[in-house]
Amino acid sequence: MEQVEKIFETRELNVNMGPQHPATHGVLRLVLDVDGEKIVKVTPYVGYLHRGMEKLGESLSYFQALPLTDRMDYVSAMSNNIGYVVAVEKLFGIEAPERAKFIRTIVGEMSRISNHLLWLATHALDIGAMTVFLYCFREREWILELFEMICGARLTVTYPRIGGVRNDISQEFLDSLYKFTEEFPSRILEYETLIDQNRIWLQRTKGIGVISAEEAINWGLTGPTLRGSGVRYDIRKHIPYDAYDKVDFDVPIGTEGDTYDRYRCRMIEMRQSNNILRQCIEILPPGPVMADAPKFTLQPKDIMMPVTHPTKEHAFFIEEKTCKGCGMCLRACPAKAIFGEKKKPHKIKQELCLSCANCYVACKFKALKIIPGGKGLSDEKLAEMAASAAIAEEIKKATELLVEQFTFIKKGPRVPEGELYVATEVPKGELGFYFVSDGSGKPYRMRLRSPSFVHASVLPRLCDGHLVADVIANIGTIDIVLGECDR
Amino acid sequence: MGIFENIISPAALDSLIKFGIDVGIILIKIVVVLGVALLHVAYATYFERKVIGHMQVRLGPMRVGPHGLLQPFADGLKLFFKEDVMPSEADKPVFYLSPIIFMAAAMTSLSFIPYTGNFMIADVNVGLLFLFAMSGLGVYGIFMSGWSSNSKYAFIGGLRSTAQVISYEIAMGLSLVGVMIMAGSLNLSDIVKAQENSTFGIFAIPQIIGFIVFVIAAVAETNRTPFDLPEAESELVAGYFTEYSGFRFALFFLGEYIGMLIMASLCTICFLGGWTIPWYITKILPFLSYVPGIVWFLIKVYAFIFFYYWIRATVPRYRYDQLMGIGWKILIPVALANILVTGLVKILW
Numbered sequence: 033m034e035q036v037e038k039i040f041e042t043r044e045l046n047v048n049m050g051p052q053h054p055a056t057h058g059v060l061r062l063v064l065d066v067d068g069e070k071i072v073k074v075t076p077y078v079g080y081l082h083r084g085m086e087k088l089g090e091s092l093s094y095f096q097a098l099p100l101t102d103r104m105d106y107v108s109a110m111s112n113n114i115g116y117v118v119a120v121e122k123l124f125g126i127e128a129p130e131r132a133k134f135i136r137t138i139v140g141e142m143s144r145i146s147n148h149l150l151w152l153a154t155h156a157l158d159i160g161a162m163t164v165f166l167y168c169f170r171e172r173e174w175i176l177e178l179f180e181m182i183c184g185a186r187l188t189v190t191y192p193r194i195g196g197v198r199n200d201i202s203q204e205f206l207d208s209l210y211k212f213t214e215e216f217p218s219r220i221l222e223y224e225t226l227i228d229q230n231r232i233w234l235q236r237t238k239g240i241g242v243i244s245a246e247e248a249i250n251w252g253l254t255g256p257t258l259r260g261s262g263v264r265y266d267i268r269k270h271i272p273y274d275a276y277d278k279v280d281f282d283v284p285i286g287t288e289g290d291t292y293d294r295y296r297c298r299m300i301e302m303r304q305s306n307n308i309l310r311q312c313i314e315i316l317p318p319g320p321v322m323a324d325a326p327k328f329t330l331q332p333k334d335i336m337m338p339v340t341h342p343t344k345e346h347a348f349f350i351e352e353k354t355c356k357g358c359g360m361c362l363r364a365c366p367a368k369a370i371f372g373e374k375k376k377p378h379k380i381k382q383e384l385c386l387s388c389a390n391c392y393v394a395c396k397f398k399a400l401k402i403i404p405g406g407k408g409l410s411d412e413k414l415a416e417m418a419a420s421a422a423i424a425e426e427i428k429k430a431t432e433l434l435v436e437q438f439t440f441i442k443k444g445p446r447v448p449e450g451e452l453y454v455a456t457e458v459p460k461g462e463l464g465f466y467f468v469s470d471g472s473g474k475p476y477r478m479r480l481r482s483p484s485f486v487h488a489s490v491l492p493r494l495c496d497g498h499l500v501a502d503v504i505a506n507i508g509t510i511d512i513v514l515g516e517c518d519r
Numbered sequence: 520m521g522i523f524e525n526i527i528s529p530a531a532l533d534s535l536i537k538f539g540i541d542v543g544i545i546l547i548k549i550v551v552v553l554g555v556a557l558l559h560v561a562y563a564t565y566f567e568r569k570v571i572g573h574m575q576v577r578l579g580p581m582r583v584g585p586h587g588l589l590q591p592f593a594d595g596l597k598l599f600f601k602e603d604v605m606p607s608e609a610d611k612p613v614f615y616l617s618p619i620i621f622m623a624a625a626m627t628s629l630s631f632i633p634y635t636g637n638f639m640i641a642d643v644n645v646g647l648l649f650l651f652a653m654s655g656l657g658v659y660g661i662f663m664s665g666w667s668s669n670s671k672y673a674f675i676g677g678l679r680s681t682a683q684v685i686s687y688e689i690a691m692g693l694s695l696v697g698v699m700i701m702a703g704s705l706n707l708s709d710i711v712k713a714q715e716n717s718t719f720g721i722f723a724i725p726q727i728i729g730f731i732v733f734v735i736a737a738v739a740e741t742n743r744t745p746f747d748l749p750e751a752e753s754e755l756v757a758g759y760f761t762e763y764s765g766f767r768f769a770l771f772f773l774g775e776y777i778g779m780l781i782m783a784s785l786c787t788i789c790f791l792g793g794w795t796i797p798w799y800i801t802k803i804l805p806f807l808s809y810v811p812g813i814v815w816f817l818i819k820v821y822a823f824i825f826f827y828y829w830i831r832a833t834v835p836r837y838r839y840d841q842l843m844g845i846g847w848k849i850l851i852p853v854a855l856a857n858i859l860v861t862g863l864v865k866i867l868w
Binding site for chain 1: 571574575576577671672674675679744745747748831832833834835836837838839840841
């Protein structure tokens with residue numbers, strides 16, 4: 033009898049969920065011990081997307097580390113950028129101008145909406161509601177297009193800068209954004225018709241992954257994941273940064289601390305973000321978008337423009353005496369604006385010129401001259417200007433400034449010594465940057481407190497006593513992105 | 520002739536020829552039904568992708584052919600040329616056999632369905648029971664595939680599917696008992712004929728409870744959303760056919776869509792009057808009686824299949840225990856009560 037019992041001992045099935053799995057939101061690996069459908073134990077393993085960002089930050093200057101933050105939480109890159117620049121600004125002791133603060137609030141809230149849309153989309157898809165997924169992507173696409181309108185990038189934006197933002201926003205953008213804020217509440221209603229009171233949705237989310245307020249605080253949860261448990265903690269309210277103290281908004285909280293409450297919190301948060309956007313559009317003050325602190329911020333690009341990015345105002349001119357007629361510029365010109373015979377000085381048809389600077393780059397004999405503000409002038413006038421000392425001086429100055437900027441970015445500014453921790457409210461929770469500065473242009477230590485990492489650790493607690501399908505709901509509800517979790 | 524006369528008597532020869540003709544007709548019918556069914560499956564996938572696409576503010580397939588009309592063939596061709604991957608340490612014979620069992624069970628069911636009053640492959644008196652037997656047999660294919668794949672996802676998917684199909688088969692069987700009582704027969708064409716002569720023209724009205732139970736159970740039986748737990752892609756990757764690729768995967772896919780066709784046909788036959796239309800409709804619009812029966816049959820079947828797609832695009836997925844709860848705690852008692860009521864009414868009238 034004993035022998036038989038020994039042979040037929042039962043044990044839990046060990047399922048390896050991830051790192052490649054449709055519902056683990058990236059490369060999260062969960063090792064599940066399941067007894068039939070029941071979960072006995074969940075062990076999350078992280079680190080599959082580790083890129084050593086903290087260490088990288090030590091060898092890059094403060095300016096150079098900014099694009100790294102895009103790659104952390106790529107779903108809400110804008111918020112991560114803002115978190116970084118707000119922290120660095122505090123370290124430098126500078127402050128962004130009012131307009132820049134409002135612009136950052138706008139893009140931060142847009143990023144919050146787009147993050148919550150993606151969260152809702154994937155969360156609903158995991159639970160099986162496929163249509164919500166595509167509805168959400170429709171609006172997310174709209175926001176990404178708005179991002180593209182501001183800075184040309186959709187996902188990894190790197191738009192905020194230390195001391196402000198990269199460029200001012202246009203009226204055209206504000207109009208489109210206003211249209212979005214008018215339309216968006218009705219779109220939220222559309223998602224809610226599909227799931228909010230849906231019997232299956234309620235059954236799948238109510239009472240799943242319950243965590244009490246006290247426990248949630250002890251686990252270090254932040255953001256909507258914490259607020260779902262009924263803790264009114266929002267950094268935007270408590271330690272306001274940017275323009276959050278000048279706008280009016282509520283912080284929604286839940287009561288039960290289950291998946292459904294966290295879902296409700298995020299849905300209301302989207303509406304609140306929409307309100308914040310509208311207020312910001314109305315208040316948005318005029319003024320500069322970069323702080324006036326030349327020791328800590330980058331120079332505006334337009335001084336170096338003639339050399340780096342010629343605009344439409346710049347004319348190009350071929351100096352007759354230096355041109356050897358090699359034809360390099362002729363071949364490089366995309367608009368076919370350059371003509372001339374071989375071995376003889378070429379000429380540019382100014383009316384066809386796109387000011388793309390391809391010829392300038394192609395010329396090996398420095399025969400091509402950039403003439404700022406020379407667009408639309410006659411050839412004689414251009415020849416005169418090309419020969420003038422003032423123009424040459426301007427170009428020289430721009431080139432020098434370019435070199436100066438290069439070293440400035442590479443070496444970084446002189447930073448006051450010390451250490452500080454600055455947290456911002458990104459859509460996923462509290463994103464904290466901890467800097468130790470030794471006075472050089474690079475941080476001695478950069479430490480990130482990423483909400484996803486903390487939230488991933490609470491998974492075993494949330495999945496306690498649930499079924500396999502609830503693991504998926506729980507991964508969705510804590511809203512993690514592995515890029516940020518593994519850093 | 521002379522040689523035959525020596526071996527076989529003219530009467531026997533006559534019957535032999537008759538038998539041959541019968542077999543020939545059945546073979547032709549099988550070819551027709553199989554051809555139509557396979558084409559149907561090809562275009563049911565297209566139909567599904569288009570319907571759900573438009574529901575989800577997308578276009579669906581648009582690239583292959585005008586409006587993506589050739590997409591099913593492109594998909595089929597792709598599956599043909601895919602590598603047939605088998606996991607290491609998989610149970611080879613079982614692994615190979617299971618899609619065939621699954622497919623064969625689904626295909627066999629096709630032969631018992633009366634498409635019109637006079638077109639069916641086999642007119643069996645226990646047609647309804649036979650359909651149940653076949654869909655029960657299909658479970659073996661699912662279970663064996665889950666068992667033999669040597670993959671935990673497939674294993675869990677197989678277990679889930681087995682439990683689900685078995686428990687919902689009970690609810691489905693019970694929901695149809697009311698129909699059997701009303702029609703007094705298990706023969707599918709007789710059920711349709713009984714409806715034609717009944718007061719309401721279709722059984723869906725007097726058997727409304729049975730109809731609802733049947734529709735829910737049919738969705739579960741074919742593993743469709745919201746009961747698609749065996750292949751819940753967010754949990755189990757693809758469920759029991761996770762490890763299948765290429766043509767073996769296609770067999771499962773075909774089997775599943777044929778299963779949908781069968782369930783839709785069964786619903787049409789048992790509840791919606793098959794190839795007939797209710798007498799009161801022809802009374803109001805007499806010209807409708809000139810429309811051939813197969814048209815009505817197909818309209819009803821596709822309406823039901825559309826309903827499948829519609830709920831797939833609308834609702835989330837149930838959890839395993841909730842699904843079992845619905846099956847055992849709601850559907851089966853309701854179906855039993857329905858039988859009781861139907862039986863009492865039948866006795867009293």
